[in-house]
Amino acid sequence: MSTPPTAAASRVVTSVSRTSVADQLHAQLRTAILSGAQAAGSLLPSERELAEQAGVNRQAVREALQRLRQAGLIDIVQGEGVRVGNWRSDATIAVLLDGVFQANGGLDVDIVASLLRMRQVALADAARRLACTRPDDVVATLRSMVAEMRAEPDDAPSTPRFEFWGHLIDSCGNVAYRLAFNTQLGIAARLPPEMLEFLSAGSKMIDEYDRLVEAIAAGDADAAAHEADNILGPASRLFDTPAPAAS
């Protein structure tokens, strides 16, 4: 890949921010803790030792440790050192987002499956709630989005339809759902193309999208939730080993 010459072309390297060193160390320690290699209750090596092992300065170690502490992965105990916490009971969702991408570049399938399920459930509920208020302008916009989907050629690449769902989420006015949606966007932005394909399962279910919008327009909350569930279900089930019971 060639880069067009710019005014800064005389630069040999771009500056490596101090943060990226802390980022890498943070990722290593996080993986060690989430994988259980550093068990809950164990002590991490001292700041000085970590700096030596990683070949980085102590400020970077301190930053990495602070981030682990904020995420609820460790306790920094005065006079004792750094103790690994029980992340299952103490950590926040931030840990999970960090944990999606493993150190070896792969994805943690359990985490992806659990996030996809959460996406399905939250978006189906957003559709349900939107059917209760069904503002005219929102219905009109969603309808035109579905019309555009229908106009696509059959061999158009599948997409996760973020614009559609983003509009639906914004229109139901729930900031918690919006943040959950942003989480999904943040992960999707880092996914390799073939994985984005998985997230797009269901994107060709134009009739279901159509029925979803019409259910919202008709104020039929259950039907709206049901159609959203139909569209988003296939993606969650791709990763979800225990099959949900048929109902």
Added chain:
Amino acid sequence: MIVNPVARQSVADAVYAQLRDAIIDDVQPAGSTLPSERELSEQAGVNRQAIREALQRLREANLVTIVHGGGVRVRDWRRTADLALLPEVVVSADGRIRPEPSMAMLQLRTVLGVDAARLAAERVTPEGIELLRERLATAVATHDAVANPSSATMIAAYERIWIAVVDASKNIAYRLMNNSFNAASVQFSRLLPADDTARRDHTEPYVRLVDAIAAHDPDAAADAASHALGVAERVMTMLVSNSG
């Protein structure tokens, strides 16, 4: 010893929390620029290293972009922040409960809790059932034994049931979201009236919930969960909107 050691970090934490709250409350709206590191350090009376750490945390939370050349620009957090920020959106650093995000979070909690109950009924192990029964018994005993059960005690007993439910659901996202919800519940419990009438006789849906999960009946589990969480959602929504 007259004073305990003040960790350098707590200074950075405090600066981060102040700036974060200014952004969430739109005191520093999206698109605005924060004062310079030097100015912030003077205003807060702390050293620049603490300011730098606070700014890095804001950047990691997607609340600001640090422009090359030093400026710090506020982002539209509703568009850029992720779920990790939710607990901080719900309660400010000085303990202020923000009504609208609180109600939003309670709704999310209900819908995820109902699905967790459904999954738990499908996936629970015999050990999981045993744990659920134990925690239910504790909750019922707490409810019956105390003439005027303190909200915090009762909420904690219910929370332990939910932890067992989300564990049984084997959905790690639900498990960690539950941690965030629990932290917020503790804050919300401050709003409960002292006589605690709002939460009386609410063990019944929990009995049904545990029975349904033990019977591997997803629909009944979802229904009981919806009842248990729906009650909490309505009570809290009322209290939060009155407080705001």
